[in-house]
Amino acid sequence: MANQIWNGGGMCNINFIPQPIFEVKTIIDVTYLGFQAAMEGPVKGLIKKVKHKIGNPIGIYVVYTSGNDFAVSSGSTSPIGAGGVIIEDFRIKDDIPEFTLFGSIALSNRALNAPFTFAHEAGHVLLTELDKQPFNNIFKFNAIDPTGPFINPVTGNSDTAHSNLVGNLMAPILPNIIPTIDPLQLKKARMSRIFQNAIIK
Numbered sequence: 001m002a003n004q005i006w007n008g009g010g011m012c013n014i015n016f017i018p019q020p021i022f023e024v025k026t027i028i029d030v031t032y033l034g035f036q037a038a039m040e041g042p043v044k045g046l047i048k049k050v051k052h053k054i055g056n057p058i059g060i061y062v063v064y065t066s067g068n069d070f071a072v073s074s075g076s077t078s079p080i081g082a083g084g085v086i087i088e089d090f091r092i093k094d095d096i097p098e099f100t101l102f103g104s105i106a107l108s109n110r111a112l113n114a115p116f117t118f119a120h121e122a123g124h125v126l127l128t129e130l131d132k133q134p135f136n137n138i139f140k141f142n143a144i145d146p147t148g149p150f151i152n153p154v155t156g157n158s159d160t161a162h163s164n165l166v167g168n169l170m171a172p173i174l175p176n177i178i179p180t181i182d183p184l185q186l187k188k189a190r191m192s193r194i195f196q197n198a199i200i201k
């Protein structure tokens with residue numbers, strides 16, 4: 001399903017290739033964990049461990065968590081998945097930031113019945129960019145959707161990670177029918193560091 005969407009009708013041909021599944025004894029229950037806490041804490045820890053064990057291959061690592069969904073984050077419904085990046089070997093070389101980027105995704109139980117969740121979370125991975133203006137020498141990585149920001153019609157809040165296009169893959173709430181993807185999203189995703197790293201190594 002993710003390949004069908006991210007192929008963009010042949011315009012993009014981003015192709016996800018499933019890799020072996022590792023069973024671990026660690027159980028991460030996200031019922032009482034917000035998605036940010038989960039991603040920065042136990043999900044990251046587990047991915048780093050497994051990744052190291054298999055020789056740190058570049059890719060998007062998916063953790064299947066326990067629990068139906070994540071704890072409600074302020075003012076929204078319970079998220080069922082989360083997607084982000086793990087940055088390693090960050091350094092400044094000749095004034096240019098260099099780093100290795102891995103994708104990290106966590107899927108709760110309910111995500112397994114929602115066919116577009118992986119494609120959506122993979123979008124967050126591929127659309128994450130380095131903020132080139134460091135603040136106090138700290139570089140940040142931000143998920144920015146080129147068809148956003150999503151403006152919440154109730155609160156008026158702006159959400160740069162999500163699309164403001166109805167029915168789009170990166171809308172904050174996924175439609176029940178196959179979501180659309182915009183050429184701007186395909187173009188930006190193609191430029192993700194994950195592909196450059198994968199070619200170099």
Ligand SMILES: [Zn+2]
Binds near residue numbers: 120172
């Ligand atoms: Zn999202």
